[in-house]
Amino acid sequence: MTDLAHLRSDFPILDQKMNGHPLVYLDSAATSQKPAAVIDAVADFYRTTNANVHRGAYTLSNDATDLYEGARAGVAAFVNAAVGEIAFNRGTTSALNQIAYGWGLYNLKPGDRILLTLMEHHANIVPWQLVSRHTGAELVYVPHTGDYALDLDAFADLLDERVKVVGITAMSNVLGTINPVRQIADAAHEVGALVVVDAAQAVPHMAVDVKAMDADFLAFSGHKMLGPTGIGVLYGKASLLEAMEPAEGGGEMISDVQLESSTWASVPHKFEAGTPPIAEAIGLAAAVDYLQAIGMDVVRQHEVEITAYALDALTAIDGLTVYGPPDTANRGGAVSFTLADIHPHDLATILDQRGVAIRAGHHCARPLARSLNQPATARASFYLYNTPSDVDALVDGLQESREIFGVA
């Protein structure tokens, strides 16, 4: 197995006991842990270089601006975007709202359709619902197959000239499913629709190339990819960003302000109203450096292997059902499951007593939970610092859960 266990010592938080047991962190799909390199980059910035960006006529501010804009360049290169195609914001949710309010609000009208998938996180549903209320555009959803893949036949049936935008997750945060974004984008472009990719789960766990995907817009978060909270990334094709209106107005995003109206700063700064998350962007750049030093192909390979190990061990437990593709070639490291009639919250409590941290609930994807007929599932999700022994601890805790609940 691709062994990255030597990296664990880079993550200070992992070296602790939780309820008397070594911490086994299996909730990286919610947020990842941070290596010392990221923590230090943020702390060093505050210790040595902290100043506001783009406005100071003094050396410290210029240094802070250089670091901030350098972070943009590093993040852009990471997903094969041009520097000017990357805007920083608070997170994936912020980026998706910018697209909905900056593009959707001005370009959708009654009779238009917004085509989403049932796998979407609430962050790629609710902004479109809000925009739909304003514009009269209709929301339509692509279901998934019994194998938890996107139903491409249904997608083809639903895709017509009425569809103006397709919102799709590159990797489901519940099922783990990796969607064929390029194929979706090609089909969408044929009917003139834009493609908005929620890459919050994909960018941390596999090599993502916005050009190869042919995504029109793409969003991801720093905190799920070893970076700080409060920093997110909006990618857009240059021409689309040029044409898109800002969703937030304020300082830093203007060229000139008159009493009645204003003109915007150039892309991408017109999407960065107010003081941006400067230290967080610098921390994210450190996370990108850390991931690149390992290599995203290695990160992905490790995840494929540990997910295969987990799927084998979990499906061997009597009464356990996994909701997601069985083939690791088509999935990431988020594994959702239920165990007999034991509620996921009860599983989470029992596992917590053994130091094992998992998520339980609807994972901010209630339409998907309904389509699975499971109001709640348990979810274990892996990242580069997880080892097979973490999976073993999970399995032991699930066996204890069966005993406590008297599952035959």
Next chain:
Amino acid sequence: MSLNELYREVILDHYRAPRHHDHLADPSGTAEGKNPLCGDEVTIEIALDGDVISDIGAIGVGCSISQASASMMSEAVSGKSRAEVEELVRKFKVMMAIEDSDEEIVNPDRPGEALGDLEALQGVRKFPVRIKCADLPWITLQQALEEAE
């Protein structure tokens, strides 16, 4: 913290075979409780005969703690007057450390003494993230009683 204190036999019994788990034909008051964070759902329906809860429906889906709490509550409040139910709610919330009480309404050495099966839920106190699960049906009951006014 012992999981055996949390998952007492009586709790698992109520979880697996919830009492009063049917809708009422003609409820005097109905309320739905939801915990959007974890997805626990409880619907409480009450029929009042004058001042007395003559029948109750406690229907829901969720974790063992929320559903067992609803089931045990439904048994405990059946046939009780509003005043008696209010006292029971207070005793329960004090036992669960959800509320404080200036007067000593429960035995400090054994706060669940007067609560019957419900005493089994006392173990939840040691699992702070789960207290809201146990509390959900009780909040919902209070809403159903208000609605019936």
